[in-house]
Amino acid sequence: DAKTTQPNSMESNEEEPVHLPCNHSTISGTDYIHWYRQLPSQGPEYVIHGLTSNVNNRMASLAIAEDRKSSTLILHRATLRDAAVYYCILSGTQGGKLIFGQGTELSVKP
Amino acid sequence: EAGVVQSPRYKIIEKKQPVAFWCNPISGHNTLYWYRQNLGQGPELLIRYENEEAVDDSQLPKDRFSAERLKGVDSTLKIQPAELGDSAVYLCASSKRLAGVHTQYFGPGTRLTVL
Numbered sequence: 001d002a003k004t005t006q007p008n009s010m011e012s013n014e015e016e017p018v019h020l021p022c023n024h025s026t027i028s029g030t031d032y033i034h035w036y037r038q039l040p041s042q043g044p045e046y047v048i049h050g051l052t053s054n055v056n057n058r059m060a061s062l063a064i065a066e067d068r069k070s071s072t073l074i075l076h077r078a079t080l081r082d083a084a085v086y087y088c089i090l091s092g093t094q095g096g097k098l099i100f101g102q103g104t105e106l107s108v109k110p
Numbered sequence: 111e112a113g114v115v116q117s118p119r120y121k122i123i124e125k126k127q128p129v130a131f132w133c134n135p136i137s138g139h140n141t142l143y144w145y146r147q148n149l150g151q152g153p154e155l156l157i158r159y160e161n162e163e164a165v166d167d168s169q170l171p172k173d174r175f176s177a178e179r180l181k182g183v184d185s186t187l188k189i190q191p192a193e194l195g196d197s198a199v200y201l202c203a204s205s206k207r208l209a210g211v212h213t214q215y216f217g218p219g220t221r222l223t224v225l
Binding site for chain 1: 141151152153154158203207211212214215216217219
Protein backbone atom coordinates (compact mmCIF):
# COMPACT_ATOMS: atom_id res chain seq x y z
CA ASP A 1 0.00 0.00 0.00
CA ALA A 2 1.30 3.42 -0.96
CA LYS A 3 2.34 5.67 1.92
CA THR A 4 1.65 9.32 2.62
CA THR A 5 3.75 11.84 4.52
CA GLN A 6 2.22 14.75 6.40
CA PRO A 7 3.57 17.28 8.91
CA ASN A 8 2.77 16.27 12.47
CA SER A 9 1.18 19.60 13.35
CA MET A 10 0.22 22.98 11.93
CA GLU A 11 -1.18 26.19 13.35
CA SER A 12 -3.57 28.61 11.79
CA ASN A 13 -5.37 31.78 12.71
CA GLU A 14 -9.13 31.92 12.67
CA GLU A 15 -10.68 33.15 9.40
CA GLU A 16 -7.45 32.69 7.47
CA PRO A 17 -6.89 30.06 4.77
CA VAL A 18 -5.07 26.86 5.68
CA HIS A 19 -3.03 24.72 3.31
CA LEU A 20 -2.39 21.19 4.57
CA PRO A 21 0.26 19.38 2.50
CA CYS A 22 0.58 15.68 1.77
CA ASN A 23 3.32 13.84 -0.09
CA HIS A 24 2.60 10.53 -1.78
CA SER A 25 5.47 9.87 -4.14
CA THR A 26 4.67 6.15 -4.57
CA ILE A 27 1.05 6.70 -5.61
CA SER A 28 -0.21 4.32 -8.28
CA GLY A 29 -2.34 5.28 -11.23
CA THR A 30 -5.53 3.90 -9.70
CA ASP A 31 -5.10 5.33 -6.19
CA TYR A 32 -7.57 7.97 -5.10
CA ILE A 33 -6.44 10.65 -2.65
CA HIS A 34 -8.78 10.88 0.31
CA TRP A 35 -8.87 13.35 3.17
CA TYR A 36 -10.60 12.64 6.43
CA ARG A 37 -10.51 14.60 9.64
CA GLN A 38 -11.10 13.63 13.23
CA LEU A 39 -12.39 16.12 15.75
CA PRO A 40 -11.64 15.44 19.42
CA SER A 41 -13.59 12.51 20.83
CA GLN A 42 -15.32 11.78 17.52
CA GLY A 43 -14.94 9.26 14.73
CA PRO A 44 -13.18 10.33 11.52
CA GLU A 45 -15.22 12.40 9.08
CA TYR A 46 -14.94 12.41 5.29
CA VAL A 47 -13.69 15.70 3.87
CA ILE A 48 -12.93 15.27 0.17
CA HIS A 49 -11.35 12.96 -2.37
CA GLY A 50 -9.89 13.21 -5.87
CA LEU A 51 -8.02 11.29 -8.54
CA THR A 52 -6.30 13.71 -10.91
CA SER A 53 -8.20 16.98 -11.09
CA ASN A 54 -8.63 19.58 -8.37
CA VAL A 55 -11.87 19.19 -6.44
CA ASN A 56 -14.07 21.54 -4.48
CA ASN A 57 -16.89 20.88 -2.06
CA ARG A 58 -18.61 22.80 0.70
CA MET A 59 -15.98 21.83 3.26
CA ALA A 60 -12.70 22.26 1.41
CA SER A 61 -10.73 22.19 -1.83
CA LEU A 62 -8.23 19.59 -2.91
CA ALA A 63 -5.34 20.61 -5.13
CA ILE A 64 -3.50 17.71 -6.77
CA ALA A 65 -0.07 18.15 -8.30
CA GLU A 66 0.23 17.37 -11.98
CA ASP A 67 2.48 14.36 -11.30
CA ARG A 68 0.09 13.30 -8.47
CA LYS A 69 2.99 12.88 -6.07
CA SER A 70 1.63 15.47 -3.70
CA SER A 71 -1.64 17.16 -2.82
CA THR A 72 -2.87 20.00 -0.65
CA LEU A 73 -6.07 20.28 1.32
CA ILE A 74 -7.27 23.87 1.44
CA LEU A 75 -9.61 25.21 4.09
CA HIS A 76 -10.61 28.60 2.78
CA ARG A 77 -11.47 30.24 6.12
CA ALA A 78 -10.44 28.31 9.19
CA THR A 79 -12.81 28.32 12.14
CA LEU A 80 -12.24 27.07 15.67
CA ARG A 81 -14.37 24.06 14.75
CA ASP A 82 -11.81 23.04 12.13
CA ALA A 83 -9.29 22.15 14.84
CA ALA A 84 -8.78 18.43 14.25
CA VAL A 85 -6.37 15.77 13.03
CA TYR A 86 -6.39 15.69 9.22
CA TYR A 87 -5.53 12.43 7.49
CA CYS A 88 -4.38 12.13 3.90
CA ILE A 89 -4.96 8.56 2.67
CA LEU A 90 -4.46 6.75 -0.61
CA SER A 91 -6.99 4.12 -1.55
CA GLY A 92 -7.62 2.01 -4.59
CA THR A 93 -11.05 0.96 -5.74
CA GLN A 94 -10.96 -2.46 -4.06
CA GLY A 95 -13.37 -2.23 -1.15
CA GLY A 96 -12.30 1.20 0.00
CA LYS A 97 -9.59 0.04 2.38
CA LEU A 98 -8.13 3.04 4.22
CA ILE A 99 -4.75 2.95 5.91
CA PHE A 100 -4.51 5.86 8.32
CA GLY A 101 -1.15 7.39 9.18
CA GLN A 102 -0.45 9.84 11.98
CA GLY A 103 -2.12 12.76 10.24
CA THR A 104 -1.61 16.48 10.80
CA GLU A 105 -2.96 18.00 13.98
CA LEU A 106 -4.35 21.41 13.07
CA SER A 107 -4.81 23.97 15.79
CA VAL A 108 -6.73 27.19 15.11
CA LYS A 109 -6.05 30.30 17.14
CA PRO A 110 -8.75 32.92 17.71
CA GLU B 111 -30.27 10.23 7.19
CA ALA B 112 -29.21 8.51 10.43
CA GLY B 113 -25.51 7.97 10.87
CA VAL B 114 -23.60 4.92 12.03
CA VAL B 115 -24.75 3.93 15.50
CA GLN B 116 -22.48 2.24 18.00
CA SER B 117 -23.05 1.03 21.51
CA PRO B 118 -22.00 1.21 24.18
CA ARG B 119 -20.08 4.49 24.01
CA TYR B 120 -17.91 3.58 26.96
CA LYS B 121 -17.01 0.28 28.58
CA ILE B 122 -14.78 -0.47 31.55
CA ILE B 123 -13.95 -4.10 32.30
CA GLU B 124 -11.35 -6.08 34.15
CA LYS B 125 -8.78 -8.09 32.23
CA LYS B 126 -9.81 -11.61 31.23
CA GLN B 127 -13.47 -10.57 31.01
CA PRO B 128 -15.38 -10.73 27.71
CA VAL B 129 -16.74 -7.63 25.99
CA ALA B 130 -18.88 -6.99 22.92
CA PHE B 131 -19.47 -3.94 20.77
CA TRP B 132 -22.46 -3.40 18.49
CA CYS B 133 -22.72 -1.42 15.27
CA ASN B 134 -25.70 -0.44 13.12
CA PRO B 135 -24.51 0.92 9.77
CA ILE B 136 -26.19 3.47 7.54
CA SER B 137 -29.14 1.95 5.71
CA GLY B 138 -28.17 0.63 2.29
CA HIS B 139 -24.45 0.48 3.00
CA ASN B 140 -23.21 -2.97 2.06
CA THR B 141 -19.66 -2.54 3.35
CA LEU B 142 -18.94 -2.44 7.05
CA TYR B 143 -15.60 -1.92 8.78
CA TRP B 144 -14.28 -2.28 12.31
CA TYR B 145 -11.23 -0.25 13.30
CA ARG B 146 -9.20 0.03 16.48
CA GLN B 147 -7.65 3.35 17.44
CA ASN B 148 -4.96 3.53 20.09
CA LEU B 149 -4.28 6.80 21.84
CA GLY B 150 -2.42 9.24 19.61
CA GLN B 151 -2.57 6.94 16.58
CA GLY B 152 -4.71 6.74 13.48
CA PRO B 153 -7.38 4.04 13.21
CA GLU B 154 -6.27 0.54 12.14
CA LEU B 155 -8.58 -1.73 10.19
CA LEU B 156 -9.51 -4.94 12.00
CA ILE B 157 -12.08 -6.42 9.62
CA ARG B 158 -14.12 -5.49 6.55
CA TYR B 159 -17.43 -7.02 5.51
CA GLU B 160 -19.14 -7.03 2.15
CA ASN B 161 -22.73 -7.81 3.11
CA GLU B 162 -22.38 -10.76 5.51
CA GLU B 163 -19.01 -11.97 4.21
CA ALA B 164 -15.75 -11.02 5.93
CA VAL B 165 -13.53 -10.15 2.96
CA ASP B 166 -10.54 -8.77 4.87
CA ASP B 167 -9.81 -9.97 8.39
CA SER B 168 -6.05 -10.17 8.09
CA GLN B 169 -5.51 -7.70 10.95
CA LEU B 170 -8.01 -9.28 13.34
CA PRO B 171 -6.27 -11.09 16.24
CA LYS B 172 -8.24 -14.27 15.85
CA ASP B 173 -7.16 -15.88 19.10
CA ARG B 174 -9.31 -13.51 21.12
CA PHE B 175 -11.28 -11.35 18.69
CA SER B 176 -14.31 -12.42 16.72
CA ALA B 177 -16.86 -10.58 14.65
CA GLU B 178 -20.09 -11.33 12.90
CA ARG B 179 -22.50 -9.57 10.61
CA LEU B 180 -25.62 -11.66 10.48
CA LYS B 181 -28.08 -10.80 7.71
CA GLY B 182 -25.59 -8.28 6.33
CA VAL B 183 -26.76 -5.36 8.45
CA ASP B 184 -25.80 -5.00 12.12
CA SER B 185 -22.44 -6.25 13.32
CA THR B 186 -20.91 -7.31 16.61
CA LEU B 187 -17.23 -7.33 17.56
CA LYS B 188 -16.24 -9.45 20.55
CA ILE B 189 -13.11 -9.77 22.62
CA GLN B 190 -12.69 -12.79 24.86
CA PRO B 191 -10.73 -12.61 27.06
CA ALA B 192 -9.75 -8.95 27.14
CA GLU B 193 -6.17 -7.94 27.87
CA LEU B 194 -4.77 -4.66 29.17
CA GLY B 195 -3.43 -3.83 25.71
CA ASP B 196 -6.93 -3.95 24.23
CA SER B 197 -7.75 -0.58 25.79
CA ALA B 198 -8.56 1.61 22.80
CA VAL B 199 -11.41 3.19 20.87
CA TYR B 200 -13.23 0.74 18.60
CA LEU B 201 -14.73 2.43 15.56
CA CYS B 202 -17.31 1.11 13.16
CA ALA B 203 -17.73 2.56 9.68
CA SER B 204 -19.92 1.80 6.70
CA SER B 205 -19.84 2.70 3.03
CA LYS B 206 -21.32 1.97 -0.34
CA ARG B 207 -19.53 2.21 -3.63
CA LEU B 208 -20.35 5.22 -5.79
CA ALA B 209 -18.47 5.98 -9.02
CA GLY B 210 -15.85 3.42 -8.01
CA VAL B 211 -15.13 5.00 -4.64
CA HIS B 212 -16.11 3.99 -1.11
CA THR B 213 -16.68 7.00 1.13
CA GLN B 214 -16.64 5.78 4.70
CA TYR B 215 -18.92 7.12 7.40
CA PHE B 216 -17.76 6.50 10.94
CA GLY B 217 -19.64 6.06 14.15
CA PRO B 218 -18.60 7.81 17.37
CA GLY B 219 -16.72 4.75 18.62
CA THR B 220 -16.69 2.72 21.81
CA ARG B 221 -13.97 3.63 24.28
CA LEU B 222 -12.81 0.45 26.02
CA THR B 223 -10.79 0.55 29.21
CA VAL B 224 -9.37 -2.73 30.49
CA LEU B 225 -8.23 -2.65 34.11
